[in-house]
Amino acid sequence: EDLTMGVLPSPNSLYTKMMEQVPERISRATGGAVTVSLNDSLVGGTQITASVRDGRVPMSGALHTYLAGEDPRMGLFNLPGLINNMAEYAYLCEAFWCGDIEALWEERWNSVVLAEGAWCSQALFSKEPIRTLEDFKGKRLRVHNPQTAALMEAIGAKPAPLPLSEVPPALERGVIDGVFTSTCYGNGQEYWRLAPNVQNWQIGPITGWVVIMNKDTWDGLSEEHRSAIQIEMDALEKEALYDFYSSVRAAVEEMEAEGVELWTAPASEVERVTAAEFAGASYKQFYDRAAELGFDGKAYVKKAFEVLGKEPREGS
Amino acid sequence: MNRLAGITGVISAIGVLAMTGIVGYEVLSRSLFNEPTIWSAEISTYLLVAIAFLGLTAALRGGDHVQVEVLLTGLPDRWSRRLLCFGDWLGLTMVAFAAWQMAFFNYAEYVNDTRDWGLLATPQWIPELPVSIGLALFAAGLLLEIMRKSERVFSVIIVALLMAGLAIALFILGARPPSILGTRLDWGSASIAIWICLSALAINGPGMAGAVGAALIGVSGIYWLANGLGLAAVGALIAMTILVLLVIGVRVALALGIMGLLTLLFLLPTPQLSVLAERSWNSVNTFTLTAVPMFVLMGALLIRSGVTREMFDAMGKWFGRTPGGLAHASVGASAVFAAVSGSSLATAATMGKVACPEMIERGYDRRLTYGVVAAGATLGILIPPSIAMIIYGTTVGVPVTQLFMAGVIPGLLLSAGFMGCVLIWSLLRPEATPRGMHYSLAEKIRGSLSVLPFGLIIVAVLGSLYAGFATPTEAGAVGAIASLLVCAMRRMVSLRLLYETALETARITSFLLLIVVGAAIMSWGFDFLQIPRSLVSTVDNANLPPWAVVLILAALYVVLGMFVESISMMLMTLPVTFPIIIALGLDPIWFGVALVVMIELGLVTPPVGIVLFVLRGVSGDVPLRDIVYGVLPFVVVILLFQVLIYFVPELVLWLPEQTK
Ligand code: NA
Numbered sequence: 001e002d003l004t005m006g007v008l009p010s011p012n013s014l015y016t017k018m019m020e021q022v023p024e025r026i027s028r029a030t031g032g033a034v035t036v037s038l039n040d041s042l043v044g045g046t047q048i049t050a051s052v053r054d055g056r057v058p059m060s061g062a063l064h065t066y067l068a069g070e071d072p073r074m075g076l077f078n079l080p081g082l083i084n085n086m087a088e089y090a091y092l093c094e095a096f097w098c099g100d101i102e103a104l105w106e107e108r109w110n111s112v113v114l115a116e117g118a119w120c121s122q123a124l125f126s127k128e129p130i131r132t133l134e135d136f137k138g139k140r141l142r143v144h145n146p147q148t149a150a151l152m153e154a155i156g157a158k159p160a161p162l163p164l165s166e167v168p169p170a171l172e173r174g175v176i177d178g179v180f181t182s183t184c185y186g187n188g189q190e191y192w193r194l195a196p197n198v199q200n201w202q203i204g205p206i207t208g209w210v211v212i213m214n215k216d217t218w219d220g221l222s223e224e225h226r227s228a229i230q231i232e233m234d235a236l237e238k239e240a241l242y243d244f245y246s247s248v249r250a251a252v253e254e255m256e257a258e259g260v261e262l263w264t265a266p267a268s269e270v271e272r273v274t275a276a277e278f279a280g281a282s283y284k285q286f287y288d289r290a291a292e293l294g295f296d297g298k299a300y301v302k303k304a305f306e307v308l309g310k311e312p313r314e315g316s
Numbered sequence: 317m318n319r320l321a322g323i324t325g326v327i328s329a330i331g332v333l334a335m336t337g338i339v340g341y342e343v344l345s346r347s348l349f350n351e352p353t354i355w356s357a358e359i360s361t362y363l364l365v366a367i368a369f370l371g372l373t374a375a376l377r378g379g380d381h382v383q384v385e386v387l388l389t390g391l392p393d394r395w396s397r398r399l400l401c402f403g404d405w406l407g408l409t410m411v412a413f414a415a416w417q418m419a420f421f422n423y424a425e426y427v428n429d430t431r432d433w434g435l436l437a438t439p440q441w442i443p444e445l446p447v448s449i450g451l452a453l454f455a456a457g458l459l460l461e462i463m464r465k466s467e468r469v470f471s472v473i474i475v476a477l478l479m480a481g482l483a484i485a486l487f488i489l490g491a492r493p494p495s496i497l498g499t500r501l502d503w504g505s506a507s508i509a510i511w512i513c514l515s516a517l518a519i520n521g522p523g524m525a526g527a528v529g530a531a532l533i534g535v536s537g538i539y540w541l542a543n544g545l546g547l548a549a550v551g552a553l554i555a556m557t558i559l560v561l562l563v564i565g566v567r568v569a570l571a572l573g574i575m576g577l578l579t580l581l582f583l584l585p586t587p588q589l590s591v592l593a594e595r596s597w598n599s600v601n602t603f604t605l606t607a608v609p610m611f612v613l614m615g616a617l618l619i620r621s622g623v624t625r626e627m628f629d630a631m632g633k634w635f636g637r638t639p640g641g642l643a644h645a646s647v648g649a650s651a652v653f654a655a656v657s658g659s660s661l662a663t664a665a666t667m668g669k670v671a672c673p674e675m676i677e678r679g680y681d682r683r684l685t686y687g688v689v690a691a692g693a694t695l696g697i698l699i700p701p702s703i704a705m706i707i708y709g710t711t712v713g714v715p716v717t718q719l720f721m722a723g724v725i726p727g728l729l730l731s732a733g734f735m736g737c738v739l740i741w742s743l744l745r746p747e748a749t750p751r752g753m754h755y756s757l758a759e760k761i762r763g764s765l766s767v768l769p770f771g772l773i774i775v776a777v778l779g780s781l782y783a784g785f786a787t788p789t790e791a792g793a794v795g796a797i798a799s800l801l802v803c804a805m806r807r808m809v810s811l812r813l814l815y816e817t818a819l820e821t822a823r824i825t826s827f828l829l830l831i832v833v834g835a836a837i838m839s840w841g842f843d844f845l846q847i848p849r850s851l852v853s854t855v856d857n858a859n860l861p862p863w864a865v866v867l868i869l870a871a872l873y874v875v876l877g878m879f880v881e882s883i884s885m886m887l888m889t890l891p892v893t894f895p896i897i898i899a900l901g902l903d904p905i906w907f908g909v910a911l912v913v914m915i916e917l918g919l920v921t922p923p924v925g926i927v928l929f930v931l932r933g934v935s936g937d938v939p940l941r942d943i944v945y946g947v948l949p950f951v952v953v954i955l956l957f958q959v960l961i962y963f964v965p966e967l968v969l970w971l972p973e974q975t976k
């Protein structure tokens with residue numbers, strides 16, 4: 001059986017490196033009985049989850065964050081001040097969050113999660129340096145999730161939801177001043193040529209991805225194949241975690257070779273930007289949507305903070 | 317029903333104006349007050365979807381959906397009518413499938429509460445609703461069209477009852493109808509096929525019903541058997557099917573859709589009918605495509621403003637006593653008009669009305685007159701802005717700004733080539749180009765003031781683009797508003813003008829984007845079967861030198877361009893040719909321009925050359941043959957130009973490099 005797997009075109013990224021291993025691993029696990037063909041042109045990024053749900057493609061490498069508008073738990077990691085690095089993300093995942101969203105994937109998107117991973121840490125590529133809270137004021141920044149948009153709006157920046165294809169010409173012509181994206185993707189696309197200031201602000205620093213399979217397709221596989229595939233995919237997940245920082249490192253070094261330094265915001269300035277009066281908007285959005293869906297958003301966020309050994313933030 | 321089509325037409329015309337306003341507001345608010353909105357891109361894209369699908373029936377009534385009728389002209393009238401009717405039934409089958417799938421898709425999105433990932437988190441069922449409604453009305457409109465063209469209709473009541481019966485059957489069968497005896501066919505698809513046959517029986521009688529039924533069963537059988545055959549066999553079958561569909565006059569967009577439907581039903585590992593809905597929605601729900609109605613509107617407004625005629629007169633004065641002066645002026649005026657128009661058809665319609673009567677009156681040869689105007693019109697899509705480039709850029713993911721830049725030098729060079737052709741013509745046959753009058757410098761300069769409005773608009777569009785006020789897609793709205801200002805300065809703005817241009821824009825957008833939808837459905841199947849990839853590796857393994865591959869592709873495009881409408885030709889071939897071009901290491905921007913030049917060629921080559929038809933339409937009584945003979949020398953110029961840019965790609969790539 002040959003399964004088509006829809007993936008996002010994202011050259012030089014950790015995501016792509018991991019997706020490219022899926023066919024070989026699954027073929028090996030099943031002794032060639034199940035084969036997978038990657039296809040990066042079939043379905044566009046935002047259609048990738050619905051395509052698996054409805055069975056138009058049996059597998060995909062999808063993003064939670066595209067579903068954050070539908071269920072805010074899918075975008076938990078975007079909340080300002082909750083997660084600061086991959087270690088915290090992985091810990092939260094292990095503790096309860098990944099289990100929760102796997103159930104969500106199954107219930108609402110008819111999908112079985114085979115592996116979890118994350119894009120390289122997010123960076124802000126901008127034309128002018130953005131190094132203080134004040135620097136954000138009036139800057140037109142392309143963001144890709146509602147939580148970060150709410151925060152940007154609160155601190156006086158101008159979030160602009162441009163399609164990814166319009167980002168390079170928009171940066172070039174000054175239609176936008178900067179873009180939040182993964183360090184590896186931004187480096188792969190050479191955004192630093194247009195926006196030479198690369199900053200790590202730890203605002204939603206980690207964005208996850210998943211390898212999913214349509215549930216009906218999964219149920220159609222033999223018990224033996226399923227467990228063999230699951231073992232291989234667990235191994236892939238581990239590798240993605242181990243490779244995370246070396247991939248970020250590689251991207252940062254490539255940029256350094258071009259004379260572009262990654263600047264990391266000092267904790268004190270991150271504190272100012274994600275202060276309660278600003279971050280409150282992101283949290284409120286989370287809680288409001290949770291109320292619409294009928295679960296206690298406040299309790300959910302509180303649990304996440306507690307698992308990480310952090311005090312729930314003021315304003316959260 | 318007709319009234320309903322009228323109402324949806326009005327809604328989509330209002331949509332065009334609303335979109336212009338919204339995009340214009342965004343540009344102003346962002347550039348003057350640094351206040352970008354978070355909603356304008358998303359809302360204007362939803363408006364585009366509504367314009368495209370609600371405009372379908374208005375476009376149908378206006379006869380805008382391109383079909384290849386001319387191949388049938390050799391047949392006795394009765395037979396060509398029957399074949400067209402037969403083609404309409406096949407097209408209706410495809411639209412009925414799409415409407416059916418879209419309705420269930422739309423409902424599922426409502427139940428799942430699917431949200432857009434953008435900042436508004438819009439529930440997707442709302443902007444999807446116009447797609448469902450538009451497709452259902454389009455199906456009904458096609459049925460009415462068949463009834464209108466039929467000599468006798470057995471019973472209107474029965475036709476209506478059949479339609480209601482189908483709706484009820486599909487509703488009861490639900491989103492996933494049971495399969496027929498465990499085969500890959502399902503009862504929903506069967507219901508549509510049965511409905512088509514019964515309706516054909518009620519409207520056209522047993523002969524047509526039998527023919528349509530036999531076709532549906534026969535084609536299904538062939539495709540069923542073809543599942544699992546080698547890609548060469550499948551590819552040949554697909555090419556044959558498209559050819560036959562086009563020859564019998566199925567509307568081009570629907571021919572592509574039918575091909576997609578067959579692939580989805582029979583060639584994939586399991587049938588994937590929901591792709592019909594997903595592609596209908598997502599291929600149009602694309603922000604970059606909002607530029608299409610904006611540039612169409614801009615041209616439509618300028619055509620009515622009358623400035624084109626004055627500009628042509630001014631050019632004529634400058635060329636004065638030069639041999640073939642007015643013909644040169646016609647090329648020059650076409651080039652200037654092309655700089656404010658995104659479409660070659662608009663350029664042809666305008667210059668055909670402005671230049672042709674003038675030239676004929678001054679005693680110019682008829683063939684030269686229509687030939688040079690036809691050739692000049694093709695510049696419309698090479699000199700920016702260009703709808704063909706917008707669709708190419710959106711499809712393959714190349715920045716439209718760069719494509720626009722890349723078209724400038726080739727556009728100017730090709731204009732010069734056309735002028736050279738005029739010069740040779742007038743030297744060889746001086747009687748074809750009577751001498752013009754002499755004008756004083758003062759007269760020349762005074763006349764040239766009429767070029768100012770064009771200057772204003774060109775500066776507004778390209779200026780806003782390159783000064784950073786606007787993305788490529790927003791520049792279109794700026795241009796439309798600037799054109800409106802030109803009309804206002806000439807005291808020509810009225811509600812009637814706004815309504816008429818907006819409706820025309822909606823119809824053109826609708827027919828163009830229906831082709832985009834058809835091609836998207838078709839290429840989904842191709843992509844799933846990995847047809848493009850296998851072709852690329854075949855080409856790779858053949859180890860042909862790049863020039864040979866390009867030559868083969870060029871020959872393919874020349875032949876296709878004779879028969880197929882330009883945008884469809886581009887979209888139906890890109891899934892295959894683009895990967896080949898990339899595999900050869902050629903530049904995607906270069907290929908964009910080369911492809912546009914091939915499209916230009918297709919616009920003026922018989923038997924299907926849309927520019928020829930447009931000129932035939934505005935000329936009144938000029939035989940198509942004269943237009944065709946007239947344009948042939950210019951066809952040679954275009955071909956030579958294509959060779960030139962292959963060997964000197966810098967002509968295309970230099971300017972975009974400079975502006976990077
Ligand atoms: Na143009």
Ligand code: NA
Nearest residue numbers: 877878918924
């Ligand atoms: Na042609």
